[in-house]
Amino acid sequence: MSQNGTMIKVDHVSKSYRRDSIEIPVLRDISIDVPAGEFLALMGPSGSGKTTLLNLIAGIDRPNAGKVVVNGTEIDSLGESDLARWRARHVGFIFQFYNLLPVLTAFENVELPLLLTGLSRKEKREHVESALNLVGLGDRIHHYPKQLSGGQEQRVAIARAIVTDPTILVADEPTGDLDKISAGEIMDLLYRLNKEFKKTIVMVTHDPRAAEKAHKQMHLDKGELTT
């Protein structure tokens, strides 16, 4: 974390993609400061660049211009291996479609990020059970994803995201594939993680009700911040 309390600093970032010979601009000169412990909602229409911005913050994509600093680390300057290690240590990911490995149980899915740490087997088990208990799935640890509802799968995904106690959580439309009740439960869970565990969360959403849980909302349109 920087001295002024900024956890995430997006500094004049631009990003474009090349499709055949055409350059398609996605983000234009974006700058954001996210203080530690903040819950930020990124909103905007489809194709506005919000997922791309989230990917840049999470270190799974690189900007064409500008820089992204997370917790004092300029992540776009890291090599691929270092960036992978950095992600494993500092970022928890929550995807719209959960992205659990179907051949692994809830326990094994949550255990995945811990396999890259030096924790003992016992420590891993304790961490996984704590994370699953926190999301209310302590009794489903041996269930496979197909044996769980969508809401439960997303809660397993959240447990996987928090099990390493990451510096930031990034969520890409975490309620986009859920019914109203399940979506409400997931948002309550994210709110709790932010409130009780002081997690810095950046969430992309289309859902205004989900965005209401955030401290701050930012809107993107055609690759530019509008508010």
Next chain:
Amino acid sequence: MFIIRLVLKNTLRHKLRTLLTILGVSIAVMSFGFMRTIVTAWSAGVESSGENRMITRQSVSFIFPLPYSCLQQLQQIPGVSEVSYANWFGGVYKDPADFKNFFPRIAIDPETYFSLYPEFIIPADQFAEFKKERNSCIVGAKLAREQGFKIGDLIPVDGDIYPGKWEFVVRGIYRGKDESTDETQLFFHWDYLNEQVKISQPGREGQVGWYVLSVHNAAEMPRVAKAVDERYKNSRSSTKTETEREFQQSFVSMSSAIISSLEAVSYIIIGIILLVLANTIVMAARERTKEYAVLKTLGFSAGHVVGLIGGESMLIACSGCVIGLAMTFPMAMGFAKAFPTFFPVFNVETITIILAVSVALFAGVVAALFPAARAVRMRIVDGLRSID
């Protein structure tokens, strides 16, 4: 450990597809092993050739005989330690259409022949009995098994090269020193042949099909060959002397087109193994693109992804290889049983097993190369966008 666990789970994700792929690989490995066994069986005579033995035959063709009178002259060639001789008898035993009834019938000199071929092991009492009786014979253990020959049995043969009705009494059964020894031959007295020919076809007596020479030192073979052939250069029966290996090789080379075809087919089989396996691995890797992207997102390295894809490919290839090899043995045994005398020695050699395993491992690695390279190069954001 996690990678191994995930490889196992991924391999069993589409059980039917995996099973069919393993079956495809195993059938291809079995075919490969069988083809290679045929190729090695074809060359078995060459491989089992004696290191110190040479063959002297008529220079124009093997079918023309040499005079028996060469025997003493050959014994006096410097470097030659022993000399024996033999005639191809041929003949027809029972139904000639049944290939089982074809086996080599050779007239030999009992006094010298077996000392030149120590790989034929004959019980001393049986050998003594064989030497006593003019029309007696010694048969190989494999031939005796296949035809049900026992000591004392009479083997009737219709002569073709040497016309007439011939009968041989089994007085001995030899076994080979090792698995590479031909146990399908019938040996009888050259004297018996010579006497009968003298009566039935006067003028053909005193002829020898080929001479077998043993030399003191294998290094002397070229010199001995030259000396023998020089000795008969301007005679009515000029000779061609070569090592036994070269002599056997000349028979194998007559079938070189067949052997080359079999070898070509065995290489095509390698291609089939590769295609079957590559098809499955490419399909599996494509289906799991998003999962690889998720793993990379979570911090797993390209090496982990390569391990997952390569591990699955190797697991299927190795399973197919083990099953295929296990099927090769009964297949080879069945073939050897159906055509017992077609190949005197028909064993799945160690080199065949090594080749089959190498082929399967090679296929496992190559099949994983493209999908692994694609997964490594894949950008995470592209992988996450892929559709299941």
